[in-house]
Amino acid sequence: MEKVWIEDLAEHVGEEVEIRGWLFNKRSAGKIHFLIIRDGTGFVQAVMLKSDLPEEVFNLYDTLTYEDAVVIRGTVRRDKRAPGGYEITLKDLEVYSKSLDTYPIPKVRPENVPDIGKLFKFRHLWIRSRKQWATLRIRDEVERAIHDFFGSRKFVRFDPPIFTPASVEGTTTLFPVNYFEKGEVYLTQSGQLYLEAGAMALGKVYSFGPTFRAEKSRTRRHLTEFWMVEPEVAWATLEDIMELAEDLVVYIVERVLENRRTELEILNRDLSKLEAVKKPFPRITYDEAVRILMEEKEKGRDIDFRYGEDFGSDEETVISERYDRPVMITRYPRKIKPFYMKPDPEDPEKVLCVDVIAPEGYGEIIGGSQREDDYEALLQRIREEGLPEEEYSWYLDLRKYGSVPHSGFGLGVERTVAWMTGASHVREVIPFARTPDRIRP
RNA sequence: GGGUCCGUAGCUCAACAGGCAGAGCACCCGGCUGUUAACCGGGGGGUUGCAGGUUCGAGUCCUGCCGGGCCCGCCA
Known part of the structure; x- marks a missing residue:
């Protein structure tokens, strides 16, 4: 399976690929989960369907926290509903390494943006x-x-x-x-x-x-x-x-x-x-x-x-x-x-x-x-x-x-x-x- | 170098005139088959920056220290 960067996904529509990155965000509606993965070159949404996946893979969703390093494999699709226009139908998920502590910078909630002094303390993140x-x-x-x-x-x-x-x-x-x-x-x-x-x-x-x-x-x-x-x-x-x-x-x-x-x-x-x-x-x-x-x-x-x-x-x-x-x-x-x-x-x-x-x-x-x-x-x-x-x-x-x-x-x-x-x-x-x-x- | 403002949970903020430190997000548990900053229910989490002082009682008032923001000067 080809290992690809997110910025190159447009060239792989319909193919099964492997993306190595980090968990940026996640959402769920019960029997369908959404992961936002970043790999440095971009951001992409991966979809996990309970009906498609082995239970142990599907349930990995529950253990995921921000910035866990993950490897995902799945099929690239164009999808209007996906942020960015492309989406991965997930077939396999591997948690390469877990975040060991609560991520100190909250994700993308404007009412919750840390003050600039704290952000610079965590500039590396x-x-x-x-x-x-x-x-x-x-x-x-x-x-x-x-x-x-x-x-x-x-x-x-x-x-x-x-x-x-x-x-x-x-x-x-x-x-x-x-x-x-x-x-x-x-x-x-x-x-x-x-x-x-x-x-x-x-x-x-x-x-x-x-x-x-x-x-x-x-x-x-x-x-x-x-x-x-x-x-x-x-x-x-x-x-x-x-x-x-x-x-x-x-x-x-x-x-x-x-x-x-x-x-x-x-x-x-x-x-x-x-x-x-x-x-x-x-x-x-x-x-x-x-x-x-x-x-x-x-x-x-x-x-x-x-x-x-x-x-x-x-x-x-x-x-x-x-x-x-x-x-x-x-x-x-x-x-x-x-x-x-x-x-x-x-x-x-x-x-x-x-x-x-x-x-x-x-x-x-x-x-x-x-x-x-x-x-x-x-x-x-x-x-x-x-x-x-x-x-x-x-x-x-x-x-x-x-x-x-x-x-x-x-x-x-x-x-x-x-x-x-x-x-x-x-x-x-x-x-x-x-x-x-x-x-x- | 000058001026000015601010330090309460991992993050953003509440807490009347000094009277039991609380909420949202994050985290943990449960629910939901298309979420888009998801949503709904429950739970754990605090030496209120540090050191003194005033007071029956301090997150709140006073002093000092530490840390940070914004603006100006100088420049790119």
Whole structure:
């Protein structure tokens, strides 16, 4: 008998198959029992008829509790009455191993959903639930789309180091690690500087990996360990990289809509919100964004903002509300952006940068810029920021030996997946979230 | 770092003004041949987060500690 995965059942209608999985739920009407089995790839209902089965098999139903590991054998049928459309007429049931205790997370009763703190305590079990299953499958699709996007454009994946001797951006807090007799090094908070070296060596590169920020940021948009995609392109201007960012986001959304529709439905995601994400994205400057804020303030919105500041999450939301797709904000004041960004030749107080703000309050999903490519200007910025010049000598070399314009950006995977799935917090879209207050499980 | 709210059964929640800790789900037993968060009947289950204090009496009031939620700042 063929062993099959639930996601492939459509190819086995009429056949007798074996499914190995776990008991997700069960219901009975006496002489007919229904089992909902999950095997990781999906969920399927199996029907047990008293009239069809040996008594000892039929009676096994009574002993089943949540998350027992089971092996079932039976015939695959299409059936409108079955959740999911396919059903197994059960012929044989084997309880491979029993749950040893009451399952700590109750199943699918909305009035009975544990509070979020308890769910995270049982995160290792919570990921078996339907919504978490759907969420993590969408995350996989987003990641796969990212690799396919860059692969199809012949980018070379370039893995920057995770141990780094110095801060990339100087401002944010780093996680120190004891590194033999060399003392303290830090977990990376961005691979960007290394990616710039990669772009000069390989032309178009991107990285995909974890980054770490020791910020005690307790918000729905922050993790201390999160994943980031960072492309970096030689000879690219700000405009080039904005187009790349736009294409990437559109492609991710298309792929999720195409391949993860069932999962979006499980999550009750409003598909029209995602279907609206098409080129072109609106492009506004920082100054124009400030004007929008002032207009909203005059309309009576409670906005506390002064020109020259960075936008807080409230401001981002107010601005993004005007659009049905992500909005690109360019040319922020130099003072609130990192040293490596290139000043705008038309207004040296601004830099050639772009932030992409997702709709629906999901905030900044992309931050990017054209990099300072002039040796002297970069050196001066490093000194102004009081950064350790020695640590940046290799980075300055990139401007010493055939410097060219180049640009890149970073896309936050969790924020993007949270937006796709409609999650209320980024910690729900990564298997095991790391926040300032939680390191277990 | 700042603000704010909450800890009662495995889970979600009740418990008047301080007066015998209770219900639904889960679990166990019984019933029901198409259930869809099934349903119906019965049963077991508690050091009310921890440590003190006030009181004849504390889940309830006070103090401290521990654990957690939400919002903001910083960012992706």
